[in-house]
Amino acid sequence: MTYFHARTVEGEFEAVVERTRAALQKHGFGVLTEIDVQATLKAKIGQDFRPYRILGACNPVMAHEALKMEPHVGVMLPCNVVVQQADSGVEVFAVDPASSMNAIDNPDLLRHAQAVGEHLKAAVRDV
Template sequence: MRHFDIKETLESKGLEFDQPYRVLEVCNPQEGKKVLEENQMVGYFLPCKMVVYEGAGTTKIGLPKPTALIEMVKDDSLKQFAQDMEDRLITCMDRAV
């Protein structure tokens, strides 16, 4: 898993950003390959990401929902795949809290 520290990146470019903010790449390579073989337009959404940041004194964690993203490619054959992936990612987030 790769992560990007947005606060650190912005500050390295001379921009102030006072809040910890990380983007985590959480894509499973086997699943990514499988879905790309079905429809290469899904590559616009890969790798799957989660965002972790602080807000109002608490840690927030979220993600762009694969079911919403997959609607953009208008390929009904991928809807169940997106739902399965979303369910697994939400389970991971729930365990992290």
């Protein structure tokens, strides 16, 4: 089992970030956090890095269900979706929540995480 869903698309980096936000919204996710890794590495350690953005995506209904099933699951939320510049275009990839939820002995939560993963996979596909 892979731990992420990915695809490479054509387009300007910032435009792909916005397309990713729109695809997430279409599938019920909002973006709670955004980390500009390129800017952070430059500011904190003076290192240049490729354009790399981490979006913390959350589907509030699905997150609420997961929290009702497992009170400590918040350590694994929100779901990270990354947009990075690659040689072949712009890569968009999202965590497969089922791979991390495998660490929790809760079959209902695992099934729920698989459903969340399908929504994230569809969002990545729609970018």
